[in-house]
Structures are given as structure tokens and as C-alpha cells.
Amino acid sequence: MPANADSMLLQGARIVDTRDGSLSRDFDVYIKEGVIAKLGPAGTIDVDSATEIDARGKFVVPGYLDMHTHIFNAGDDAGIAADLMLAHGITGFREMASTARTRGQRETGKLPLTGTMPRLLSLASELLTPFTAGTPEAAVKTVREQKEAGADFIKVAFTGPAAFFAAQAEAKRIDIPIAGHLPVGVDPAQASAGGMRSIEHLGPGSGILTACSRDGEAIRADLAAVPPRRLPPVHLLKVPFLDILIRRRLRDLLTNPALRYPEVELKALERAVATFDEDRARKLAAQLAADGTWQCVTLIRNCTCLLSDSPEFRKDPNLRYLARPTFDRWMESSKEFEALPATTRETLKGVYELYLKVTRLFDADGVKIIAGSDAGGVWDIPGSSLHQEFDELARAGLSPLRVLQGATLNGAEFLGMTDKMGTVEEGKFADLVLLNANPIDDVANLHDIAGVVRGEFHSPEELEAIKAKVAGRKLPELL
Numbered sequence: 001m002p003a004n005a006d007s008m009l010l011q012g013a014r015i016v017d018t019r020d021g022s023l024s025r026d027f028d029v030y031i032k033e034g035v036i037a038k039l040g041p042a043g044t045i046d047v048d049s050a051t052e053i054d055a056r057g058k059f060v061v062p063g064y065l066d067m068h069t070h071i072f073n074a075g076d077d078a079g080i081a082a083d084l085m086l087a088h089g090i091t092g093f094r095e096m097a098s099t100a101r102t103r104g105q106r107e108t109g110k111l112p113l114t115g116t117m118p119r120l121l122s123l124a125s126e127l128l129t130p131f132t133a134g135t136p137e138a139a140v141k142t143v144r145e146q147k148e149a150g151a152d153f154i155k156v157a158f159t160g161p162a163a164f165f166a167a168q169a170e171a172k173r174i175d176i177p178i179a180g181h182l183p184v185g186v187d188p189a190q191a192s193a194g195g196m197r198s199i200e201h202l203g204p205g206s207g208i209l210t211a212c213s214r215d216g217e218a219i220r221a222d223l224a225a226v227p228p229r230r231l232p233p234v235h236l237l238k239v240p241f242l243d244i245l246i247r248r249r250l251r252d253l254l255t256n257p258a259l260r261y262p263e264v265e266l267k268a269l270e271r272a273v274a275t276f277d278e279d280r281a282r283k284l285a286a287q288l289a290a291d292g293t294w295q296c297v298t299l300i301r302n303c304t305c306l307l308s309d310s311p312e313f314r315k316d317p318n319l320r321y322l323a324r325p326t327f328d329r330w331m332e333s334s335k336e337f338e339a340l341p342a343t344t345r346e347t348l349k350g351v352y353e354l355y356l357k358v359t360r361l362f363d364a365d366g367v368k369i370i371a372g373s374d375a376g377g378v379w380d381i382p383g384s385s386l387h388q389e390f391d392e393l394a395r396a397g398l399s400p401l402r403v404l405q406g407a408t409l410n411g412a413e414f415l416g417m418t419d420k421m422g423t424v425e426e427g428k429f430a431d432l433v434l435l436n437a438n439p440i441d442d443v444a445n446l447h448d449i450a451g452v453v454r455g456e457f458h459s460p461e462e463l464e465a466i467k468a469k470v471a472g473r474k475l476p477e478l479l
Contacts, residue, residue, distance in 0.1 A: 006033050007049060008457060012042045012056035013434070015424050018409040021401040021440040029060065031430040034455065039426055053457055058450050059438050060424055061404065063091025063431035065121070065411035066386045068200060068296050068372025071095065072102045074476035075112075081375070081382040081475055082117040084321060087466040088383035089446075091431035091454045092119040092411070092421065094372070096155055096180075096200075097127050103150045116455035119431070121415055125151035128167055128180070133159045136166030143170045143178075153197065156180035161224075168194045179296075182207035184265065185223040187216075189284055192293040198414070199288075200296045201374070202355050204257065205265060209272040209354060212281035219268045226264050251479040256333045256378045258305040258348055259340070266347060273350040281358060285365035294368045294414055297359050299392035300385050301374035306352040308337035309345070313379035321381060321467075323474040333378045360397035369393075370414050371406040376478030387447050394443040403443050 010029040017024070028045045030038040038045050071081040072095055085093065095102075105111045106123060113120065125146035126132060133139035133156075143154055154171050156164060157180060164183045168191065171178040177197040181204060182188055188199060188211050202208045210219045253260050261269070288295070304313060314334065319327060337345070363369055371393065373385035386407070393403045412422025421429050434451035452458045458466070 007031070007047070007051060008053060008430075008453070009045065009047060009050040010053045010055040010060065010432075010434075010453075012054070013058055013060045014438075015039070016059055016061045016404070016439060018062060018401075018405055018423050021404075023059075023438070026056075029055070029424070029430075029432075031453065034430050036424065036426050036428050036430050039424075051457070053451070055434060055451075057436075059435040059445075061433050061435065061439060062408040062412075062422055062424060062428075063118075063433055063452065063454060064089045064386060064407045064446075065371070065421075066090050066093045066118075066373050066375075067370040067411050067414070068298055068301075068374045069093045069095055069382070070097060070374070070376050070478050071382065072098065073376065073478045075101075077112070077476035079112040079114070079117060080470055080473055081478065082113055083466050084381075084383040084470045084475065085118050085386075086116065086383075086452065086454060086458070087463045087470070088387060089433040089449050089452050090118050090383060090386060091429075091433075091452070092121045094122040094124075094411075094415070095120060096124045096374075098123050098151060099126060100149065107150060114455075116458075118454070119429075121411075121417070122152045123150075124153055124155035124179075125149075127155055127157040128163070129158045130160070130163075133163045133167055136162050139163040139167040140170040143167050143176070144174065147174055147176045151176070153177040153179055156183070159183050161186050164191075165194065168196065171195075185220050187211060187220065188293075189287050192288050192291040195291075196293050198294040198296050198370070200372070201298050201302060202295065202358065204302065205261070206268045206272050208284075208358060209276070209351070210268065211284050212277060212358060213272040213275040214277040214280065215271055215275045216280065219271055223264060223268055226262070251477075254377060254479050255329060256305045256308055256337065258308070259333065259336055266344060269351050270347045273347070273354050276354060276357075278361070281361050282365055285362050285367050288362070289366035289368075292368075294370055294410075295359075295362060296370050296372040297355070297393075298372050298374045298389065299355065299359065299396065300388040301377060301380055302355055303352055303388075303392055304379040305377065306348040306355075308334050308378055316379065316381070316384075318381045318384040320471045321475050323476070326475065326477060330378045356392075356396040359393070363396075363398050363402055368410055368414070369398075369402075369406050370410050371403070382475065382478070390443050390446050400440050400443045400445075404439050404446065407446070 008031040015024040026042040071078045132142045179198040375382040375385045409422040412418045432453040436448040437445040439445045
């Protein structure tokens with residue numbers, strides 16, 4: 001039976017300080033009502049009664065935070081994905097899109113999450129798209145409406161530059177953070193100076209890379225010269241069933257956006273890779289750091305899109321969690337990727353290698369990075385995808401401590417919640433991961449979970465049982 005977190009004592013643990021990687025050895029952690037009530041050398045904490053957990057030889061870190069998720073796309077089935085996240089040590093998440101129903105459920109305490117599932121830490125607005133922010137005036141109106149509706153921040157997706165800057169200015173005026181995608185042709189330095197809280201996916205596409213190119217201005221001019229895609233008039237969205245067709249089309253696009261890059265975007269990417277300038281990249285990094293513009297790089301999402309034909313993705317044992325329609329759609333997407341011209345696939349491979357280089361450079365130059373998975377797209381599975389993100393961050397060149405911080409302390413700082421999470425200290429949430437080896441020695445040790453505390457203590461056997469249950473139920477569609 002799971003131990004009740006109302007009164008637990010983790011005995012003899014090694015506590016990892018996420019600020020500097022130092023260890024406090026042979027410590028007891030007393031948990032009362034979901035909060036770390038006391039810390040002290042082993043055997044020095046006197047409590048009347050508590051469920052005792054043998055943590056000798058285990059390394060205790062804060063629970064992992066996935067700072068880019070879309071699990072509420074599944075509606076009332078979101079709990080299935082949340083269970084799988086918990087089984088991988090994720091105890092909190094930032095949700096990147098919402099609906100009126102989701103916000104209403106949160107307000108009334110009726111979200112499909114239990115006290116042992118990961119905490120919802122921040123909830124985005126409905127996405128700013130050409131349908132909700134097709135003009136500057138519409139963008140301003142939507143930003144106001146979304147703040148009034150209870151969104152924690154504004155999420156930009158596929159707006160044009162004029163609408164983006166209008167939304168950003170209005171968000172700053174009414175004091176609500178704005179985060180998300182850089183519209184094609186928008187200079188990230190300008191977005192950063194305007195107060196963008198976080199840029200997701202390193203753009204995506206050519207956004208960040210263009211700013212790091214010695215031909216950046218010319219690339220942006222080429223992109224700006226392309227007429228915007230024609231969209232159906234807003235009144236047509238009221239036609240019966242058209243909204244379903246639009247959602248399906250959007251789902252097909254988001255499964256792997258790299259399959260739908262127009263020729264001008266592909267040429268921009270190719271040129272940006274060929275003309276990368278480290279001095280320009282460092283100049284951009286300096287501004288992002290000075291402005292406090294964070295990066296949720298979601299390298300795993302970029303990797304699965306840009307290298308979609310990599311055979312290891314099809315062999316991932318975590319595919320057992322997928323419902324058959326999702327698996328079939330991902331396979332179809334991968335086969336479509338394989339059919340791209342070899343030159344296109346080589347360009348996309350070069351883009352990903354440059355994403356890794358830019359991530360390493362940003363980290364070295366003080367740009368704050370938070371770990372996120374964007375699970376739901378091709379080969380990107382809730383829970384395990386965040387662990388793949390750890391590996392990709394390490395592949396980019398981040399130290400094990402930096403990766404750990406990206407998954408714990410940095411997320412707490414980004415959210416303004418360091419008083420409640422991010423370190424293992426008295427008075428903070430008892431959302432914890434126990435590891436069998438020191439994560440400061442090797443990023444691989446972040447995968448070796450010996451237990452999770454979130455409302456209860458979940459042993460390795462119980463975590464495997466959660467995974468097996470999800471495999472039996474299958475993950476719902478997240479797009």
C-alpha cells in the first residue's frame with residue numbers, strides 16, 4: 001500500500017542541492033501534509049508516528065517539472081497522460097493551451113487530476129492564432145478577453161508579425177506574461193525587448209537561427225515578402241462541422257510541422273545554417289539573458305520532427321502506451337518524412353545540429369532554460385519524452401547540474417514559486433524523486449528512479465504498475 005504523505009519519514013537519504021549540486025548525506029526528511037516539515041541528520045528527527053521509508057543510499061531531488069505540455073487537449077482523459085507523467089517522476093507541469101471548459105474546471109476544482117497526479121502549475125490562454133488574432137485589433141481584444149477569463153499567460157502560436165506585436169504590447173500593458181512561438185519573420189531580439197517571457201522550441205523553424213545568421217536581415221526580408229496564407233473568413237467557422245475539419249487539419253500540421261514547411265521557409269533554414277555567425281548568436285544570447293527571456297527549447301520535439309525517419313523512434317518501447325490511431329498516424333507521418341527529397345532531409349538534419357549548438361551557447365552565455373517535452377506530436381510520448389529531453393540537453397553540451405536545474409529549480413524560478421519548490425528544503429512541497437545514483441555525476445542517473453513522492457510514496461513497483469495500467473487503457477489523442 002502507498003504510504004500516506006500526511007506523515008512520512010524518508011530515512012538516511014542523500015539530498016542534492018539543485019543550486020550547486022552539493023550533497024547532504026545521511027539525512028532524514030519528515031513530510032507532514034504534503035510539505036517538508038523537517039530535515040536533519042539521520043536519527044535526529046523525533047516524531048510521534050510516521051510511515052518510514054528506507055532511503056539509505058538514495059539521492060533525493062525535487063520532482064521534475066515538464067514546462068511545456070498539452071495534456072488537457074484530451075479533455076476528461078487528461079488524467080491518463082498525467083498518470084504516465086507521474087510514473088516518470090514528473091510532479092508539476094505548465095499547460096500550454098486551455099479552453100473555457102478547462103479554466104472553468106480549474107476554478108471549480110473539477111480538473112481531471114487527483115492529489116497524487118502532477119500539479120498544474122500554470123495554464124495558458126486559448127492559442128493566439130489567425131482565427132483569434134488575425135489582425136492587431138483582434139489580437140488586442142483576445143488578449144484582454146483571455147486575461148479576464150483567468151488565463152495565467154498568453155500563448156502565441158501562428159499569428160502574423162503585426163498581430164504578434166500588438167498582442168505583446170497589450171499583454172505588457174495589462175500585466176499578463178506572453179510566451180510561445182515566434183511568428184515567421186519576427187526578430188527574436190525585438191520580441192525579447194518587448195517583454196516576451198519565454199520562446200518555445202527555439203522559434204520554432206527559422207526564428208532564432210535567422211537572428212544568428214550573418215544574412216539574417218536578408219532572410220527576414222525574403223520571408224516578409226511572401227503573402228500570408230489565405231484563411232477562411234471567421235464567419236465560416238460557425239458552419240456546422242467546419243470546426244472539426246479545421247481541428248483535424250491543424251492536428252495533421254502539428255503532428256510534424258517540418259513536413260509542411262513552404263519552400264521559402266526551407267530555403268531560409270538552409271541559408272541560416274550555412275551562414276551561422278557565433279558572434280551574432282552571442283549578441284542575441286546577451287540580450288535574451290538581460291531581458292529575462294527564457295527558452296523552453298523542447299529539443300526532443302524538434303528532434304522527432306526534424307529527424308523523424310530515425311529508426312530508434314519506431315523501436316521505442318514506450319509506444320505501447322499509444323492508441324492504435326495515434327500510432328498509425330505517427331507511422332504515416334514518418335513514412336511521409338522518408339519520402340522527402342534527400343536534400344530536404346539533409347537540411348533539416350543540419351537545422352537540428354545547429355539547434356543543439358545554439359542551446360549550448362545560450363546556456364553558456366546565461367540564457368535561462370526550462371525543460372519541456374511538448375508531448376503529443378510525432379514520436380513524442382508524455383512522461384518518457386521529458387527524459388529524452390534530458391538526454392538531448394546533455395547531447396547539446398549542458399552539464400548534468402544544468403539539466404537537473406532545467407527540470408527543477410529553473411521551472412520554479414520561472415513561475416515565481418521558489419518559495420514552494422525547486423529545492424529540497426523545509427516548508428516546500430514534498431514533491432520529490434528518489435534516485436539510485438547521483439544525477440550530478442551523469443544525466444543518465446535522472447532516469448534511474450527509486451521512488452516518487454507526490455501525495456503518496458510511490459515505490460518502483462507501484463510506478464511500473466501505473467505504466468502497465470496506462471498501457472492497458474492507452475493514451476488519448478493529445479492533438
